[in-house]
Amino acid sequence: MKRRHFLGLLGAAGVTLTTGTKAKASDAADVAGLPNAFGVLFDASRCIGCRKCEAACNTVNELPKPDKPFDDLTVLDTERRTTATAYTVVDKYTPKAGENPVFRKIQCNHCMEPACASACFVKALKKTETGAVVYDASLCVGCRYCMVACPFNIPAYEYNKALTPRVMKCTMCYPRIKEGKLPGCVEACPKEALQFGRRRDLLNIAWDRITANTDKYVSHVYGEHEMGGTSWLYIAPKPSFAALGMDEHLGTTPAPELTAGALTAVPAVVGIWPVLLTGLYAVSKRKDRIAEEEKKAAVEAAIAKASAEAEAKLAEELTKAEVAGKRRIEVEVKKALEAAAKTSEGGEDA
């Protein structure tokens, strides 16, 4: 594969990631963009812990029968959570010893901007225009990041399926809503603790009920703003939602916004690093080249100096040698002359 091809791929990744952060977890997850989203209002002060909703959910979703039947209320004594075979469970809480217990129904809250959908890297989970957050098992890789991400600990996993495990959770009875029917649990509730409707209408009902009974209710609709808002809304009797085992410190930031910053850094990294690194490379290369040139120049200078010195020395030696030579010649000549003179003198004598 060519380098250009790679960079192209990478650039494309950067672009998709930027546009991806602008879009919400689903195409229509914007609260304002979902004016007709449905929801369910759960009033904990009305719930009697009869588990009829659990039974209905089990039937409607064709889930396996539980070990203990749904009319066995002793299961309420232990705290439970949703599982792969129970999309909803009812838990019992006793805020103060000796007082009447309060019940809470637990199921997927169908967040307006779901953490699970924004965390899913294959779009197996998505928020639909009805308000329901639904799951497509045909896309799921089984990474379980949705379960990590969910602030309400809702999605469950089929850990005992070797090759085809699914993530399991409440669908708000999406298929039934599409047919114009009520979710199974809502239909089965004998005490109207559950109410199905448009989310905006439910919010009004919830606040009307709270204002009409300020002594009784906590002055808060849980799910109105939690994690950017949920389709499932809760109101509860005093003292608090924490007494019902609910996390009161989730904040109002929608989950996708928590990671948006990190994702928008992607194009910055893709843009800045090559420039910066190539620059650094150029600098280090230039440094090397300059060092090399300086070294070369220094060597040349040294050589030049050395050769000049050598030449000078040679010349000097030569001169010296010349002088010495001359002198020797002179001496020899002198000697020869003297010898010649002596011979001639001798000759004269002879």
Place this chain on the structure above:
Amino acid sequence: MSTENTKNSLFTPFNIIAGVILAAGIVVTIMRFTMGLGAVTNLSDNNPWGLWIGFDLLCGVALAAGGYTTSAACYIFGFKRFHAAVRPAILTAFLGYALVVFALGYDVGRPWRLPYPIFYSQGTTSVLFEVGLCVFIYLTVLFIEYLPAALEWLGGFDKYRTVLIKVTMGLTILGVILSTLHQSSLGALYLIVPSKLHPLWYTPYLPVMFFMSSMFAGLSMVVFEGTLSHRYFHDKMDDDYNANYMDLQFAFAKGAAWIMSGYLAMKLIGLAMDNRWHYLFTGFGAWWLFEVVGFVVLPCYCYAVGYRDRNIGLVRIAAPWTVIGIILNRFDVSLVAFNWKLPSALRYFPSVSEIIISLFVVTVGVLAFRFIVTRMPIFYAHPAYKDSSH
């Protein structure tokens, strides 16, 4: 290597232990793919990620960071003396990432769908998508960077080898980009769970901290693995490698000490920004201090003194110490401080089978490393390409 030699060395203690781990790993592998994750792991609906994500993925990727740190130091920053260290580091990184993907095959429910996020249905709002895409491309990059060694070993591919050598610079820069992105996004994975991760570990700087710690993790791994290789593969090393080996260890010690100081500063700024000092006086606070003082401050000091005094012994102690610190940090984020509000009875602890698979993966890596370095030109330049600068 002569046949006699192979026969004699087959039943070394190392080989026996490796054999036992491999056998146990194969048993667990069969169980995993016939009975499901539930049969071999302690994972639950409350703890969907366990040891295989905390160790095999988070630590695996961090400890394979030696590839990008070493090649960047050599090719981009111009530390040419460290050229001999590039090939071992690239090989370790390539094997590391390959094993991360291999280990993911156990953890995800339907491993054959792992290409889905890249080729079939892109969930671009997910940090995990970024991780997946980067790891996929980077694994390819590392393979290409490793390829020249394999081609030299096979012989007769000079034309291809020359092309690969020419793109080294581009691949190195690409490697740094990809590493920056996915090292940091492993930390960013946890940005989505402010309610589940303990405030001492949850900070908006998680991505930066994961990136910074990956740098000194990579440097420490190169030093540590260099020390081990020196001991066990010394006969494979050529003069060039040996001549620069000490210099490299000291230079990396210096680098690690600086980056660790910066990392420490980030940790403290994180606490100060959200005013989370009071958490230090809780049980989790003590553990946080244990991690930060015991496995960042002290090894950092050790590196700094080791560099200053040219004390190779101290540097060799600091390296594995830092590596353990990185593992501890990744465990803290993914396992210890995660789900901290959950009652202790519901908390996660890995099963024996999970530990076996993690050991299995490491063993496969070590065996692959040994197989390659005893055959291919990793610690020495191939005689035919001795003059080449790659």
